[in-house]
Amino acid sequence: MENSKKYLLLLTLLVSVFSIYNFTIYTSKSDYGTIHLSKKAINGENIWLKNNCNSCHQLYGLGGYLGPDLTNIYSTKGKGEVYIKAFIESGVKAMPKFDLSEKEKDDLVQFLKEADQTGYYPNIDANIKPNGWVSIKYKNQNYENK
Numbered sequence: 001m002e003n004s005k006k007y008l009l010l011l012t013l014l015v016s017v018f019s020i021y022n023f024t025i026y027t028s029k030s031d032y033g034t035i036h037l038s039k040k041a042i043n044g045e046n047i048w049l050k051n052n053c054n055s056c057h058q059l060y061g062l063g064g065y066l067g068p069d070l071t072n073i074y075s076t077k078g079k080g081e082v083y084i085k086a087f088i089e090s091g092v093k094a095m096p097k098f099d100l101s102e103k104e105k106d107d108l109v110q111f112l113k114e115a116d117q118t119g120y121y122p123n124i125d126a127n128i129k130p131n132g133w134v135s136i137k138y139k140n141q142n143y144e145n146k
């Protein structure tokens with residue numbers, strides 16, 4: 001076979017492999033499941049955003065850094081609903097108090113509760129396997145790597 005045909009064949013092969021690769025990557029579904037917040041929690045998320053809780057607090061490490069991360073505040077021993085509400089109602093040194101209705105506070109707590117159920121932060125049990133994959137601790141079976 002003459003050289004130019006060889007190059008053409010090689011180019012066709014590379015373009016095909018590249019196309020298949022892209023098709024596979026962009027059409028395969030992720031293993032992370034879908035997060036479905038309840039209506040109450042979505043309402044709570046809006047209250048969270050409207051009151052700028054995220055300007056001082058983080059979820060999964062993202063947010064402002066004046067206050068602590070609240071990803072797992074709901075399930076932390078000794079904290080939880082009453083504790084969260086107490087902070088909202090009275091504030092502390094650097095945290096202002098928020099004048100929210102009972103329903104708004106309930107929704108906000110529901111948001112933090114459902115956010116908490118999605119995982120752990122920081123994920124201290126993360127483990128780098130010899131093959132390079134990282135295995136982390138999951139809370140919800142939907143997010144388990146298969």
Ligand code: HEC
Binds near residue numbers: 094
């Ligand atoms: C101006 C910054 C600021 C804003 C805005 C803010 N916080 Fe805070 N928050 C803090 C700081 C700082 C602390 C830590 C206070 C301390 O322990 O002395 C804190 C503590 C907390 C705690 C206790 C955390 C723990 O681990 O013990 C909760 C719960 C909390 N905030 C909820 C909220 C919610 C909900 C909102 C929104 C409605 C909010 N905060 C808005 C600054 C803020």
